[in-house]
Amino acid sequence: MPQETLPSPLEEWCLAPNITHLSHGSYGALPRLVQNALLQHQTDCEERPDSYLFFTAKELLSERRRTVARRFGSPDPELVLLQGASAGMTTVLRSFPWKEGDEVLYSNHGYRLVENCLLHLARTRGIVPRRIPVPFPLADTEDMVKAFEQGIQNSGGKLRLMVACHVTSPTALVFPAARLVALGRSHGLPVLIDGAHVPGHFDLDITALGADFYVGNLHKWIAGPRGTGFLHAKPRWHEALEPPVVTAHTGSFTERFLWAGTASLAPFLALDVALAHAARLDSLGWQARSHALLSAFRNEFFATFGTTPTSPDSPTFTGAMQAFALPARWKGTPEAEIHFRRLFFEKHGIEVPFTTLPDHDTLFVRPSAHAYTQESDFQTLLAALKFEFL
Numbered sequence: 001m002p003q004e005t006l007p008s009p010l011e012e013w014c015l016a017p018n019i020t021h022l023s024h025g026s027y028g029a030l031p032r033l034v035q036n037a038l039l040q041h042q043t044d045c046e047e048r049p050d051s052y053l054f055f056t057a058k059e060l061l062s063e064r065r066r067t068v069a070r071r072f073g074s075p076d077p078e079l080v081l082l083q084g085a086s087a088g089m090t091t092v093l094r095s096f097p098w099k100e101g102d103e104v105l106y107s108n109h110g111y112r113l114v115e116n117c118l119l120h121l122a123r124t125r126g127i128v129p130r131r132i133p134v135p136f137p138l139a140d141t142e143d144m145v146k147a148f149e150q151g152i153q154n155s156g157g158k159l160r161l162m163v164a165c166h167v168t169s170p171t172a173l174v175f176p177a178a179r180l181v182a183l184g185r186s187h188g189l190p191v192l193i194d195g196a197h198v199p200g201h202f203d204l205d206i207t208a209l210g211a212d213f214y215v216g217n218l219h220k221w222i223a224g225p226r227g228t229g230f231l232h233a234k235p236r237w238h239e240a241l242e243p244p245v246v247t248a249h250t251g252s253f254t255e256r257f258l259w260a261g262t263a264s265l266a267p268f269l270a271l272d273v274a275l276a277h278a279a280r281l282d283s284l285g286w287q288a289r290s291h292a293l294l295s296a297f298r299n300e301f302f303a304t305f306g307t308t309p310t311s312p313d314s315p316t317f318t319g320a321m322q323a324f325a326l327p328a329r330w331k332g333t334p335e336a337e338i339h340f341r342r343l344f345f346e347k348h349g350i351e352v353p354f355t356t357l358p359d360h361d362t363l364f365v366r367p368s369a370h371a372y373t374q375e376s377d378f379q380t381l382l383a384a385l386k387f388e389f390l
């Protein structure tokens with residue numbers, strides 16, 4: 001058998017070869033063998049829907065849940081599978097036992113769903129969301145901790161929860177989650193970590209991290225089927241947590257969260273294949289190779305555009321995804337994000353997101369690299385960026 005090396009051939013993924021794929025961090029991408037497992041589970045279900053869903057799939061689903069818990073270091077009864085990070089974050093924020101006037105701290109680098117959910121809770125439950133600006137560009141991870149510390153000190157004394165992203169969406173920065181959990185603990189505050197970009201991308205040991213709540217995605221860097229993620233919660237919260245869809249199932253945390261009504265369970269059932277595939281790519285060191293591809297691109301990007309890097313070039317700050325500031329004459333607005341994402345796809349055949357940050361007007365381009373990414377993909381991106389932004 002030929003020895004496996006990186007990059008992982010594009011033919012082994014469902015990705016079209018005539019497109020430059022640099023957006024893995026957004027929605028992931030599916031390896032063919034995971035796609036085959038997904039289709040097989042779908043076929044198995046359609047052959048005998050009743051017995052399959054009532055008995056077989058439920059048992060397999062519990063097995064997959066236990067496999068995911070083991071893989072990321074969560075005690076088995078403390079982790080449930082959910083459709084994704086949005087479902088996990090919404091579940092915790094909506095179920096949290098808020099009282100009117102309770103405050104919650106989150107940062108301006110967080111995913112927009114957090115702010116949307118908190119603003120809704122402010123209107124309906126009277127909570128007080130406090131968004132803290134994390135200094136940017138960053139020179140030291142301690143600056144992120146200090147920003148939260150400052151937020152705690154400036155709060156009105158009714159702070160009940162700290163929400164932090166482990167790897168941020170708009171800026172692709174790694175936040176020091178363990179330090180933030182420790183900070184929360186030292187103030188008696190539970191911490192909810194949005195780890196949408198962490199499983200498969202960085203090492204994750206949920207028990208060692210010790211957050212009260214940890215949310216992860218499996219469709220991104222694990223390259224599992226879309227519609228798969230998880231929520232870990234410490235036992236003291238289990239009774240309070242309500243699943244996003246209330247079903248006929250009652251009982252423990254894991255029983256109540258078993259499934260979200262009748263829907264295809266195939267994405268969850270294919271997770272064993274996805275996790276095995278991800279482990280194989282991990283053993284080849286795809287993360288270090290991806291970081292190196294981004295470092296090389298980074299050097300050329302800043303030599304060309306002369307803008308300010310978001311952080312030092314180190315795995316402490318970024319992994320297989322980085323955000324690069326475009327020249328200041330292009331302003332970061334929600335409209336610009338959509339305009340350039342569409343332009344790059346339709347005109348240049350490149351899938352790559354453009355992002356912005358609340359409290360800043362910088363427009364970023366945020367390419368990702370997974371095991372299939374080639375150096376030539378970054379050359380294609382650089383040429384298109386020069387064409388549009390120089």
Ligand SMILES: Cc1ncc(COP(=O)(O)O)c(C=O)c1O
Pocket residue numbers: 025026083084085086087110111165167168169194196197217229
């Ligand atoms: C930080 C962060 N949180 C949550 C999400 C939502 O993930 P999903 O759409 O899979 O629910 C994303 C998606 O990109 C994200 O980047």
